Amino acid sequence: MKLYILLIFTTIIVIIKSSTSSSSSSSNEPISYNGWELVFEDEFEGNTLNINNWNPIFQSYDYNAELEIYLPENIVVDNGYLNIMSKKEQYQSHNYTSGKLTSSQRFNTTFGRIEVSAKLPIGKGYWPAIWMMPETDACWPLAGEIDIMESIGIDDLIYGTFHFSEKCGVNGQEGGNVTVPTFNQDFNLYSVIWDENQIIWMVNNVQYFQIKNSDIFPIPSTIPFYIILNTAVGGDWGGYPDEQTVFPQNFTIDYVRAYKQESNI
Ligand SMILES: *[C@@H]1O[C@H](CO)[C@@H](O)[C@H](O)[C@H]1NC(C)=O
Ligand SMILES: *[C@@H]1O[C@H](CO)[C@@H](O)[C@H](O)[C@H]1NC(C)=O
Ligand SMILES: *[C@@H]1O[C@H](CO)[C@@H](O)[C@H](O)[C@H]1NC(C)=O
Ligand SMILES: *[C@@H]1O[C@H](CO)[C@@H](O)[C@H](O)[C@H]1NC(C)=O
Numbered sequence: 001m002k003l004y005i006l007l008i009f010t011t012i013i014v015i016i017k018s019s020t021s022s023s024s025s026s027s028n029e030p031i032s033y034n035g036w037e038l039v040f041e042d043e044f045e046g047n048t049l050n051i052n053n054w055n056p057i058f059q060s061y062d063y064n065a066e067l068e069i070y071l072p073e074n075i076v077v078d079n080g081y082l083n084i085m086s087k088k089e090q091y092q093s094h095n096y097t098s099g100k101l102t103s104s105q106r107f108n109t110t111f112g113r114i115e116v117s118a119k120l121p122i123g124k125g126y127w128p129a130i131w132m133m134p135e136t137d138a139c140w141p142l143a144g145e146i147d148i149m150e151s152i153g154i155d156d157l158i159y160g161t162f163h164f165s166e167k168c169g170v171n172g173q174e175g176g177n178v179t180v181p182t183f184n185q186d187f188n189l190y191s192v193i194w195d196e197n198q199i200i201w202m203v204n205n206v207q208y209f210q211i212k213n214s215d216i217f218p219i220p221s222t223i224p225f226y227i228i229l230n231t232a233v234g235g236d237w238g239g240y241p242d243e244q245t246v247f248p249q250n251f252t253i254d255y256v257r258a259y260k261q262e263s264n265i
Helices: 002-024
Strands: 036-042 068-070 075-078 081-091 094-098 100-102 112-119 126-134 145-150 157-163 173-179 188-194 198-203 206-212 225-233 249-261
Touching (some): 112 126, 112 145, 112 225, 157 198, 157 206, 173 206, 225 249
Parallel strands (some): 068 094
Antiparallel strands (some): 036 249, 075 081, 081 094, 081 249, 100 225, 112 188, 112 249, 126 225, 145 157, 157 173, 188 198
């Protein structure tokens, strides 16, 4: 009798497990959200980066006392994924190479729901980011900066931040964080919902932070923003790679999708 009950119980668990794993597994079908229309997607199918969507960046100057040089060849689309590779190798005066791509002049949006499914590198000195910058020459951060996801590799904290100030070159920021224990093992969905009243940050569609429109932090509402994906190596926030930091590693992206509220189209 006991064994029989145990058997039924195990069967139920197996059924529950298989039904949740099939619904949460990566799919090529964009998630449909009520009231939102898909306006941009890159599923990274095939084996080449779609340059109608992205600009691979060559950049040898550093911000934030970072160590990397960004090379287009470190951006590889392979088997349905975008891999941004970070390597410990000498290139010009740099000891690390990494990758950065932007959607500037390819895809930009004012307002929307922007989501990226990604698996992150782990270790001190890794600084992967999913962020958005305004399509303007205005001095940073006068027109704002939306950081959808940042990690500094040393723990399972994920950060969402909005930067703004009225003074050129002077940082102002508001941000939140959340633990994502599987950040380097699984694909998690990092996203924001941005409208005229607020910006909401989510992981796997669960909100962890929000800013409201205010005089101090005005929600950007006129200039379109483009998407940036990159991994910095080192820098004055998370610190520098140490003996434990494993190279090479990839920042792997399954897809990037953007939606607009139907009432905003
Ligand atoms: C690169 O590594 C060498 C040897 O460890 C070091 O002397 C040099 O300062 C490093 N360069 C940079 C730009 O960090
Ligand atoms: C936004 O991107 C489009 C291409 O999709 C481009 O034509 C336009 O100039 C960009 N907007 C700004 C303000 O740069
Ligand atoms: C994470 O957010 C909490 C508030 O939710 C804050 O108290 C804490 O300082 C933040 N942690 C870091 C490391 O920024
Ligand atoms: C990183 O991605 C590249 C390109 O897809 C792949 O060849 C390589 O094996 C990956 N490296 C790691 C450490 O997973």
